[in-house]
Amino acid sequence: MPQNKKDNTACLPRLKREIVELYNEPLKGIKVKFHDDDITLMCLILTLHQGPYKNLRLHCNVKIPPGYPQIAPIITILTPVKHPNVFGTFICADILQAHNNHSSEYNGGYTPGYLLKYIFLQILSFFSENNVEQEDGYISQISSKHESFREYSDAIVKGYECKLCGFNDSKASKPLMSFLTDDELQIEMNDMDSDCSSVLSSVRIKSKNIPVNVSSYISTATVNDLGDDAWLHILEFLPDRDIVVFSNVYARIRALVQFSNILTRRQLVCFFLRKTFDECVLGVGVNVTGGTTNKRKITINDFDLFSYEAFKDYGLRKGVWGNTFTNFLPVVLNITHFDRALPIIKSSLMELCGEIGKPWDSSVILKIIPRLMNTTVVTLMKACDESRQFSRSKASEKALKGYCLLLHLLLMLSKKFPEIITEAESKVNTFIQPGRNNRHKSLIPDLGEFMTYLFLAKNVSWSGFVSYFLKELLSRNVAWYLDKVPGLAFLEQNDYISQYRMKETFTQSGTSLRLVMFQVAFLKMVKGKEDDMDRRYGYPSNEMNISFIKKIYAAKTWNVFFDMIDSPLPEKNWKSEVCDMLINAVKDSEISGYHQNPYTNNELFYLRRKHEEKIPTPSSWLNNENETAKIDKYGVMQFLTFRRR
Structure with missing residues (x-):
């Protein structure tokens, strides 16, 4: 079948490009000799400049399997020196093993994103270290100082000869002897410089034989000109x-x-086939799970670029780090690439919306791309909440890149289909009209997705939008945090400033508030700078670095949050204003039907007083001695839900 034929020859287009890179950019300590009749077979010669095998050359065989690059190259060592991770000709190296994508903290193992030159460098480094880390974290030391170790290594290396590459073959036209003298080692270390010098020398030598009037070519121009x-x-x-x-x-x-x-x-190349964006249509993988169109989950786990050709013709369904995907979504990069990708963009969006085979409908743009943008930020916030600092930085970089690429796609599509701008502006203008129903969850299911409309709505200012948005956001958060902190459903007197309410509400609403800070920061950085995004191929600018993620996570109080979203509180009495806002949010949530109250007011006071002893006692508690005595004696039922079923 054609598909199987493609699968079996998938390695060749990628391999040919890698061969060119290996020859154009030679690496210190690495020499590769391809077999004349088969480019999938090669000799790999590693020259060790340091470590236990210093001044030795090791010979390896490399076999590129038919499934490459989805399958790792097979590298065996034919000079099997004594090493804790060498067993006969087998090299037990992490980078030669299949990638394990079960751990978010582990990025070891082979992936199709690794080029041959990177793998070869890793193997060179593998043999250059005295201390070798094992899977369980144990460090295995190579005792290279013992004379017997060196004698054994020397004998192994000296005893192997290869006619194909000239290894230890004194009769070869360019022999590669297994031992290096100190002078040869110095030459090896300076290979790059000597190569450049030889090129310059050859140019000068050739020009010596050409009679010219040198004075006629004298110029005062410099490189600055x-x-x-x-x-x-x-x-x-x-x-x-x-x-x-x-x-x-x-x-x-x-x-x-x-x-x-x-x-x-x-860097804008297909990680699988190594084709550039001038040669193919590049995009990202989207994973669709679940049932009906409205309920299914649509996510992008990685934003490493690959080609539509790799997806369609070679059946690529895994990203660089092993995450699976079901669909392909092109990115913009530049106008030429966008025009070439547009038919695929349209069919991809229709498919993601569950409208396969139907005529193009531009309304799917606002149904899919804002959703993907929002889930990208939500995933980032969850990853940052759960990860260590190093993983948080990696998650931040990935989300920044992904969010920018999706935003670039949204903005470019809005130029091609301006009717979505009209639709976005209409919905935003309705949102800021008086009346709670204009912002109700039944009309605007997801506020995170809705915020992305502001990138398109040119006729709405942030200052005119923020107060309505915050009121609705705080109301929607209530049902989620009351299940964890039910005492916050007790509404204290307006003149009482509750530090407990402010602290607990901020903590329980943290992910939601950080998402808003992220979106607002992007609005400020991007709005009105579409041309700058085109110049950067849709990638983040220097301004959009992960430092602003750190600022978001440094925000621990309401006044800092309001400053971050460009809606500063008054310097005096800001705590009183925040408390009033949070109390009103609980009221609005119940009126809107976002939550129900399973407790009496006195039961709520009892739950609240357990955490906030100084809270004023309500008259309902003082006037109902029988009820309050029973509550004090037996307590109240725990874990009742505030959320409506």
Whole structure:
């Protein structure tokens, strides 16, 4: 079948591109010799510059399996030196094993995102360390100082000969002997510099034989006289590492690289086939689970780019880190890529909306993309709540990138289909009209999704929106935190400032409040800067770094929260204003039908007093001695729910 044929040859397009990279950007300590009749077979020679095998060369065989890059390359060592993770020719290295995606904290194992050059570097590092970490965290030490260890290693390496690559073959045209002298080691370490020098020398040698009038070519021009277009053309021929070095020593190049996003552009490739966005349609994987259209869950776990070709022709259904997906959604990147991807974008959105095979309907844009944007932020907040600091930073970077790519898609589609701007503005304008019903959950099911409409609504200011939004947000949060802190359903007198209410409500509503702070921060950074997003291919700017995530998590009090969302409280009596707002939220929630009250007022007071002894006693408690005596003696039933079934 054609599909199987594609699967069996999937490795070849990717492998050919990797071979070019290996030859164009040679790596210190690594030499690769491909077999003449089969590019899926190669000799890998590792030159050790440090560690227990210093001054030795190790010979490995590499076999690229038909399932590559979904399956790791098979690397065996034919000079099996004494090593705790070498068993015969087998190398027990994490990067050569299948990726385990059961742990969010573990990112070990092979994934299709790893290039051969990266794997080879890891294997080189593997043999360059004296201390080798094992699976259980135990450190295994290599006793390289013992004379017998070195003698055994030397004998193993010296005893192997390969006619294909010239390893230990003195008769080969370019022999690679297993031992390095100190002089040879120095040459190995300076290979890159000598390569550059030889290129320059060859140019000079060739020019010596050409008779020219040198004086006619003397110029006072300097590199500073070159235009930006000329520099951009030059930079296209430089590898990434040289661009980074050049940027560090020449401020003009650094500014040009940053403004033109050259390094970002080079990363816009399919992780599976290594094709660029000029050659294919790139996008992300969307996972759809559940039943009916309205109830099913639509999420994006990873935002690593891959091609529609990999999804459609090669059956790719797993991301770089092993997360599965069911659907493909293209991203914008630039206008040329967007125009090429538009037919796939439309069919993808219709499919995600459960409208497969039906004519295009632009209303699906606001049904799907805001939903994906919101779940991206919710996932980020949950990951940050549950993770350590390092994992939190990684989750933040992933969510920032994903949110920007989705926002870029929403903005570009709004230009192509301006009717969604009209729809968004209409819904936002209705939301800020007087009357609670205009903001009711039955009309606006998800406030997080609804906030994304503000990116499109040009005729609505944040200042005119925020008060209505906050009132509805606080009301919707009530049912969720009352189940955990039922005493907050007791409404104290208006002149009493309850530190307990402010603290507990903030803590229990933390994820919701942080989501709002995130959305508002993005609104301020992005609104009116669509052209800047186009220039960055939709990726985050320097301003959109993870530092603002840290600021969000540093917000622990209501006054800081209100400052973060550009709705500052008065300097004096702000606590009283917040308490009134939170009490009114409980009232509004019950009126709107968001929660029910399973307790009497005296039962609620009893529950509240257990945590806040100084709260004023209500008259209902003082005037009902029989009821209150019974409550004091027997307590009240626990774990009754406030949420409506």
